[in-house]
Amino acid sequence: MMLKHxxxxxxSLLAVTLSAALAQERLPITNKTCDELAAFYAKLPFTDxxxxxxxxxxxxxxxxxxxxGFSQTGFNHPWRIAMLEALQAxxxxxxxxxxxxxxxxxxxAKQNNDVRDLLARGVDGVVMSPVESAGLVPAARAVMxxxxxxxxxxxxxxxxKTLFIGQSNVTMAEQVAERMAKDLGGTGNIVVIxxxxxxxxxxxxxxxxxxxxxxYPGIKVLVKGxxxxxxxxxxxxxxxxxxxxxxxxxxxxxxxxxxxGAQLAIARAGRCKEGIRHYTFDGSNAGFKSVKRGTFGADxxxxxxxxxxxxxxVIYTLTGxxxxxxxxxxxxxxxxxxPDSPSVVPENxxxxxxxxxxxxxxxxxxxR
Amino acid sequence: MSRSLPAxxxxxxxxxxxxxxxxAGVVLxxxxxxxxxxxxxxxxxxxxxxxxxxxxxxxxxxxxxGQTFAILTAGIDLxxxxxxxxxxxxxxxxxxxxxLVVAIPLGLLSGAVAGLVxxxxxxxxxxxxxxxxxxxxxxxxxxxxxxxxGTPIPILNEDFYDIGNGYVLGMPIPALMLIAAxxxxxxxxxxTPFGRCVYAIGSNEAAARLSGVAVRRYKVLVYVICGLLxxxxxLVYASQLSVGTPIAGQGYELDAIAAVVVGGTSLFGGAGSVxxxxxxxxxxxxxxxxxxxxxVDPFVQQLFKGALIVIAVFVMSRPSRG
Numbered sequence: 001m002m003l004k005h006x007x008x009x010x011x012s013l014l015a016v017t018l019s020a021a022l023a024q025e026r027l028p029i030t031n032k033t034c035d036e037l038a039a040f041y042a043k044l045p046f047t048d049x050x051x052x053x054x055x056x057x058x059x060x061x062x063x064x065x066x067x068x069g070f071s072q073t074g075f076n077h078p079w080r081i082a083m084l085e086a087l088q089a090x091x092x093x094x095x096x097x098x099x100x101x102x103x104x105x106x107x108x109a110k111q112n113n114d115v116r117d118l119l120a121r122g123v124d125g126v127v128m129s130p131v132e133s134a135g136l137v138p139a140a141r142a143v144m145x146x147x148x149x150x151x152x153x154x155x156x157x158x159x160x161k162t163l164f165i166g167q168s169n170v171t172m173a174e175q176v177a178e179r180m181a182k183d184l185g186g187t188g189n190i191v192v193i194x195x196x197x198x199x200x201x202x203x204x205x206x207x208x209x210x211x212x213x214x215x216y217p218g219i220k221v222l223v224k225g226x227x228x229x230x231x232x233x234x235x236x237x238x239x240x241x242x243x244x245x246x247x248x249x250x251x252x253x254x255x256x257x258x259x260x261g262a263q264l265a266i267a268r269a270g271r272c273k274e275g276i277r278h279y280t281f282d283g284s285n286a287g288f289k290s291v292k293r294g295t296f297g298a299d300x301x302x303x304x305x306x307x308x309x310x311x312x313x314v315i316y317t318l319t320g321x322x323x324x325x326x327x328x329x330x331x332x333x334x335x336x337x338x339p340d341s342p343s344v345v346p347e348n349x350x351x352x353x354x355x356x357x358x359x360x361x362x363x364x365x366x367x368r
Numbered sequence: 369m370s371r372s373l374p375a376x377x378x379x380x381x382x383x384x385x386x387x388x389x390x391x392a393g394v395v396l397x398x399x400x401x402x403x404x405x406x407x408x409x410x411x412x413x414x415x416x417x418x419x420x421x422x423x424x425x426x427x428x429x430x431x432x433x434g435q436t437f438a439i440l441t442a443g444i445d446l447x448x449x450x451x452x453x454x455x456x457x458x459x460x461x462x463x464x465x466x467x468l469v470v471a472i473p474l475g476l477l478s479g480a481v482a483g484l485v486x487x488x489x490x491x492x493x494x495x496x497x498x499x500x501x502x503x504x505x506x507x508x509x510x511x512x513x514x515x516x517x518g519t520p521i522p523i524l525n526e527d528f529y530d531i532g533n534g535y536v537l538g539m540p541i542p543a544l545m546l547i548a549a550x551x552x553x554x555x556x557x558x559x560t561p562f563g564r565c566v567y568a569i570g571s572n573e574a575a576a577r578l579s580g581v582a583v584r585r586y587k588v589l590v591y592v593i594c595g596l597l598x599x600x601x602x603l604v605y606a607s608q609l610s611v612g613t614p615i616a617g618q619g620y621e622l623d624a625i626a627a628v629v630v631g632g633t634s635l636f637g638g639a640g641s642v643x644x645x646x647x648x649x650x651x652x653x654x655x656x657x658x659x660x661x662x663x664v665d666p667f668v669q670q671l672f673k674g675a676l677i678v679i680a681v682f683v684m685s686r687p688s689r690g
Contacts, residue, residue, distance in 0.1 A: 024682045078519040223663035240660030363610040
């Protein structure tokens with residue numbers, strides 16, 4: 001038993017390499033089988049957007065192997081893996097559809113190369129979730145130049161594309177900030193832990209918050225710091241801020257991980273009794289549980305489960321189906337109108353637990 | 369032996385004096401910074417805050433102690449952040465099914481094994497430390513991702529949580545672990561034959577080999593220590609944050625190297641001390657704390673950090689030149 005876990009390391013390495021070679025068994029990165037993904041598919045929130053029947057895909061009247069490239073920002077965050085999982089789940093439903101996944105390593109240059117590699121492999125279409133908006137324009141142009149379908153997920157590119165699918169971080173942050181302002185009764189001192197500074201979701205979530213707070217002069221932003229989407233920097237920031245500020249009413253954080261980190265710092269400083277509230281983002285099941293337990297006041301429901309829509313949009317385009325809900329917007333190409341999912345708050349947490357992403361548990365609230 | 373004793377004494381005294389002289393610069397830099405921090409925030413010089421600073425620097429501090437060994441031999445270990453990450457996910461996964469008694473030794477062992485591989489590659493394979501440990505950086509990070517499937521593993525073990533968040537004799541446990549690591553490594557470096565050989569290898573590897581020092585074996589040991597301490601830092605990380613995330617410690621190798629260099633250890637090897645590294649770690653930690661206490665914009669904070677590293681090394685190099 002003891003050795004099992006150490007021994008696991010090496011076989012797991014082998015297993016990943018082997019499974020790639022032995023085809024369909026375990027899919028890369030998520031390490032799931034198509035059977036496991038079928039059950040998962042049933043719980044996805046947007047399967048009724050661009051719906052598609054199970055079965056082979058017919059392109060121009062005949063069934064032939066279809067290869068679709070997926071260029072992901074990177075797999076350094078479970079959110080990104082969950083997006084791929086949704087995409088793989090859709091692919092599993094169509095026996096002649098094969099996915100080629102590339103990991104951009106959160107590097108604009110690498111991702112540009114990845115997309116060109118996909119084109120060189122002769123894919124039938126590309127789904128791309130860009131590291132950075134402007135930086136992936138060359139890649140997007142290369143795809144469009146070959147007249148292939150290009151579906152852009154999550155972060156837009158300011159150049160021509162077949163379809164952009166994503167939720168707005170700005171309006172989502174507005175929802176969360178509105179809720180915070182309401183809970184605070186329009187007055188209070190807040191601290192802000194941003195996502196990795198300069199990254200587009202962090203910029204947009206900050207903007208959404210600023211838009212709302214402009215209406216609430218009673219809410220004062222004491223200080224902002226970079227939580228890098230993770231826990232460790234947030235703990236240090238919060239410790240220092242608690243030392244510097246005798247009165248903090250709420251923490252507005254761009255990531256659940258950072259919020260849990262801030263809560264640790266609060267516990268350590270012995271300031272649980274002040275009832276400092278957390279407003280956060282990510283939309284994981286663990287986050288929703290933290291909402292239910294009262295640690296979080298609201299969780300911006302930013303779902304990664306748009307990966308499956310992306311793949312369906314490519315298939316729709318290849319098969320010449322019209323895309324309902326397609327609209328022109330203030331950027332070249334068109335976008336798919338998606339409803340913003342409501343923020344998860346104590347009132348609706350029960351409905352949402354199980355419908356978020358990730359199957360990990362939140363860590364214990366150190367204040368309880 | 370007795371004949372050479374006076375000469376040795378004098379040598380040691382002169383050595384100690386020059387060391388003090390060098391370290392005076394680093395300590396001066398820290399004192400200046402503490403004065404600035406006290407001036408900038410009235411909350412800086414309070415016991416809870418200073419204890420926070422000690423706890424905050426514990427992770428990078430422990431990494432930097434290990435890094436000091438590698439740099440003293442004129443080597444470098446770029447893999448410490450990734451090895452920390454690997455140990456963090458191991459601690460988390462092992463704690464799901466086993467107690468501390470199993471998880472802690474095995475987690476620490478993973479660091480030592482990574483270090484052993486580094487050391488063998490460097491000492492016996494002749495691979496430059498920069499390349500060997502760069503390879504390990506990517507390899508260990510890859511293992512951590514594969515092992516977790518990229519998802520953080522929550523740690524629900526309360527005893528483990530207490531290691532990272534508890535106090536002994538009023539001191540945060542992570543800070544005590546840092547101090548223990550410093551003390552142990554300081555003693556090893558100053559008072560054991562192995563320690564003196566580390567300096568000898570760094571000053572002139574060929575000369576050390578010719579005078580009969582088992583250079584290869586000692587080099588392996590150096591990287592094992594470095595890896596083991598990276599896993600110890602991982603223990604602090606995992607227990608403080610209650611989460612085993614495969615991205616833990618990304619970029620920490622650079623923070624650790626910065627702390628070592630600011631602390632006066634020469635990147636060319638052979639000169640420096642863990643005491644210096646401790647002061648270097650504190651300099652960087654106090655700066656971050658001061659900037660947070662005064663609410664400096666995160667964009668600007670990076671600027672300060674960069675400038676501080678350069679200025680501290682400049683200030684420190686002055687006395688030794690004069």
